[in-house]
Amino acid sequence: MPLLESLDKFKQEKPVVLLLGVYDGVHKGHQALIKKAKEIAALKKTKVLLITFKNPPAQVLFPERKVELLCSFSERVRHLQEYGVDIICPLEFKKELAVLTAKQFFEIIAKKIPFTDLVIGFSATIGSDQKNNRANIIKAAEELGFRVVEHFPVLQDELPITSSRIRDLIAKESYNEAEALLGHTLDNFKKRP
Ligand SMILES: Cc1cc2nc3c(=O)[nH]c(=O)nc-3n(C[C@H](O)[C@H](O)[C@H](O)COP(=O)(O)O)c2cc1C
Ligand SMILES: Nc1ncnc2c1ncn2[C@@H]1O[C@H](COP(=O)(O)OP(=O)(O)OP(=O)(O)O)[C@@H](O)[C@H]1O
Known part of the structure; x- marks a missing residue:
């Protein structure tokens, strides 16, 4: 079951690693988080589940900003599977979701999808309580009983690899550099001219 149609469809007895x-582009930074999650899951003999937003939250929160994705949703799913995500749960990012705090969001998730660990990167922000967000995530984890595993930033040329950085490289037609950060060739969606 790579694609979970809704949180309600989750059927697995063992809590997962979340x-x-x-994960636009599924670049080398994302790949490192997946690897870390897989290592934890292997120790616990469980699976890795990714909740991914089909539409970038920025499109809902800041409609004036144009976000040009690096790959289509099906290309994203293919990469995620190739790098070893066991279950992918796509969520639509809606305004009703955007108002939830980190704790409220994880409370809803944990009721539907039990999880022991959450693997996040250096830049993760989750929930409407954006101020001191990292502390809010950690407090929510303590209260709800899961572990937060924070991954160090994966760098290239001393700067973190991010989807935005790759988008900028493509805009400059620096395709080889973009692919070096992605860790795979560009998808059809953003094919070289
Ligand atoms: C429940 C929830 C509420 C959010 N509320 C806000 C918000 O109020 N303002 C904001 O800028 N981003 C908000 N976000 C978006 C996050 O900051 C972040 O962009 C999103 O979770 C995508 O994660 P990523 O950037 O790690 O891919 C929210 C996210 C979640 C899950
Ligand atoms: N280079 C990286 N090293 C470690 N973690 C990373 C890296 N890039 C992204 N992450 C983490 O991956 C998770 C998903 O991030 P997200 O999808 O926002 O990617 P992004 O590359 O930061 O995208 P954008 O540039 O659009 O913000 C977050 O927890 C984020 O901190």
Whole structure:
């Protein structure tokens, strides 16, 4: 079951290791988080589940900003599977979701999808309580009983690899550099001219 149609469809007895985010492009930074999650899951003999937003939250929160994705949703799913995510749960990012705090969001998730660990990167922000967000995530984890595993930033040329950085490289037609950060060739969606 790679694609979970809704949180309600989750049927698995063992709590999973959770990843969360857009994961556009599934670049080397994302790949490192998946690897870390897989290592934890292997120790616990469980699976890695990623909750991914089909539409980038920025499109809902800041409609004036144009977000040009690096790959289509099906390309994203293919990469995620190739890098070893066991279950992918796509969520639509809606305004009703955007108002939830980190704790409220994880309370809803944990009721539907039990998880022991959440693997996040250096730049993760989760919930409407954006101020001191990292502390809010950690407090929510303590209260709800899961572990937060924070991954160090994966760098290239001393700067973190991010989807935005890759988008900028493509805009400059620096395709080889973009692919070096992605860790795979560009998808059809953003094919070289
Ligand atoms: C429940 C929830 C509420 C959010 N509320 C806000 C918000 O109020 N303002 C904001 O800028 N981002 C908000 N976000 C978006 C996050 O900051 C972040 O962009 C999103 O979770 C995508 O994660 P990623 O950037 O790690 O892929 C919210 C996210 C979640 C899950
Ligand atoms: N280079 C990286 N090293 C470690 N973690 C990373 C890296 N890039 C992203 N992450 C983590 O991956 C998760 C998903 O992030 P997200 O989908 O927002 O990617 P992003 O590359 O930061 O995208 P954008 O540039 O659009 O914000 C977050 O927990 C984030 O901190």
